[in-house]
Amino acid sequence: MRYRRLFIKRMLCISCLFPVLLSCANSSSSASTSSPAGTSTTVVPSSPPEWKKCGDIECASISVPFNYASPELGSFTLPLTRLRALDDDLRQGVLLVNPGGPGAPGSSLAQNAAYYFSKDLMTHFDIVGWDPRGTGASTPAFDCGDSYNDFFANERTVASTQKFVDTCKAKNPEIISYMSTAASARDMNTIRLALGEEKISYFGFSYGSTLGATWATLFPDTVQGAVFDASATPNSTSAERRLTQAEGFEKQLTAFLAQCSKNSSCAFHNNGKAEQAFDDLLATEATANATVVLTATASSLYDDSAWEDLAQALKSAQDGNGQPLRDLYNSYYYQDAGYEDSRNVSEASIATICDDESQRMSTAEVDAQLISFTRVAPRFGNFFGRDYTCSLWPTQKSSQEQLKISSTAAIVVIGSTNDPVTPLASSQSMSAALQNSRFISVSSSRHTSYLKNSCATQLVDAFLIQGTMPPSNSQC
Known part of the structure; x- marks a missing residue:
């Protein structure tokens, strides 16, 4: 279960934590920048994907233009993966899937479908994943370099942010204007x-909800059915979303520390004074600086099943060993071994968020x-609020075309009551913006609910497989 928990946490929430916790969903989705890719232009592929065997699944690739309004400017090559429906006789079509982000590759979802989806869904649908433009193994990929600690491990300043932004522009001149959610949709x-x-x-x-809502807004007649699990407030600014997240993470941290103070079995119990011990750890920066501590902490607050590991890491730091916290930090940014192909996640995330803003x-x-x-958010306020990246981003905001989320497609939205990343009200707002949607409220402190709550899982499967909409305002 530990592998599944960490796998899902890392893939669903990757962009929500850029030490400005950018946003798990860019819900003010615009078209692209420069010359906007956000027109209704459609590019029909010249030929179907050439599928080949890749272990237990199939893989292929597809070309998409940088700018749909000007296809001659160049193109991305996007990897595709497919796990065919387990029963050909019951197959109902394609289920396109996205793990979140922005910036996270999604081609691994077909290979790891059993960690994400029920056997019923796998029986009835081809599970198709892809690496969105600029992410993962797509080419060209948006990459600003490998010196993460120079920028991500320290408190933001205008000067350090300008240096980072200049590097991103220099390394990605062709594609920096073409990373928007609307283009990906x-x-x-x-x-x-x-x-x-x-x-x-x-x-x-998570962010896959915003991407899906943008797609459903642009192409409602192509939607057989869609599920959005954990959504940000649509049609909002990144500052508004970060403020909501700051408050949500602060509440979750307060709950974690209160639980540690109450329970002597918590590794960070500190004689019932976990709150003061955490504040002291932040203030002293003896074994890890405040940015690393807060990044490691926030990355463990998405799911209360990670609280035990967080408590152990904080206790180790308190005892003079900051390595467990640094491991959590490095793991969040894919700086540990085995994830070399995903190390541009944060840069791709920033590019998408700023192109959308x-x-x-x-x-x-x-x-x-x-x-x-x-x-x-007394502890997390500066961490979330001091974000100069989009202020200094080199693409022109004046050329962006606003796209308001609104769709008549059949959609189910799920929200968790105590989700710190996309609070319940945010998911409810997403549902309200979609005229033909139904909302499922899940009593949980976790970010995303599918396969973690049997009631929600059953309602979602019935919707996607049988077309049965959940009752209005379902509660699980």
Whole structure:
């Protein structure tokens, strides 16, 4: 179970923690930048994907233009993977799947389908994953270099952010303007066309909800059915979403520390004074600086099953060994062994978020709004609020085309009552923006609910397989 927990946590939530915890969902989805890729232009693939055997699954690739309005500018090559339906006689089509992000590759979902989806879904659908533009093994990939600690492990300053942004621009001149959610949503339609399907089903976790909602807004008639598990508030700014997240993580951290103070079995019990011990650890920075401590801590708050490991890591740091916290930090940024192909996740995430953001604040405005962050999140406020990246991003916000999330497609949205990343109200707002959706509320402190809650899993499977919409405002 540990592998499944860590695998899902890492893949679903990867972008939510860029020490400015950028956002698990860029819900103000715009079209691309420069010359916007956000037109209704459709590019029909010249030929279907050439599938080949890749272990237990099939793999292929597809080309999509940088800019759908100007295909001659160049193209991305996106890896595709497919696990065929387990029963050909029961097959109901394609389930396109996305693990979250933005910035996270999704081609591994077919190979690891059993960790994400029920056997019923695998029986009835071809599970198709892909690496979105600029991510994972797609080419060209958005990559700003390997010196993560120079930027990610330290408190943000305007100067350090400008240096990072300049590096990103220098290393990705061709594609920096073409990483938007809207462009990626159009890639989904190109994938559908390449597969020869009139309609497809979709399952998106976390940011995958925003991507799916953008696709359903642009191409509602191609949606057979869609499920969004844990959504950010649609049509909001990144600052608004980060403020919501700061408050959510602060509440989750408070709950974790209160539990540690109450239970003597908690490794970070500290004679019932876990809260003070945590604050002391942040203040002294004896074994790890505050940014590393907060990154490691927040990365463990998505799911309360990770709290025990977090408590052990904090206790080790308190005892003079900061390596467990640094391991959590490195794991979050894919800096540990075995994840070399995913080490551009954070850069791709930033590129997408900033390309999506049409209401960018100046650096002075970022500083001015910090007080609102620290008011709702004394520990996490600066961590979430001090984000100069999109303020300094080199693409032109004036050329971005706003896309308001709204769709008549059949969609089910799931939200958890105590999700710190995408709070219940955020998922409810997503459902409200989708005219033909149903909402499932899950009593849980975890980010995402499918396969973690049997009630929600059964309702989702009935919807995707039988087309049975859940009762209005279902509670699990």
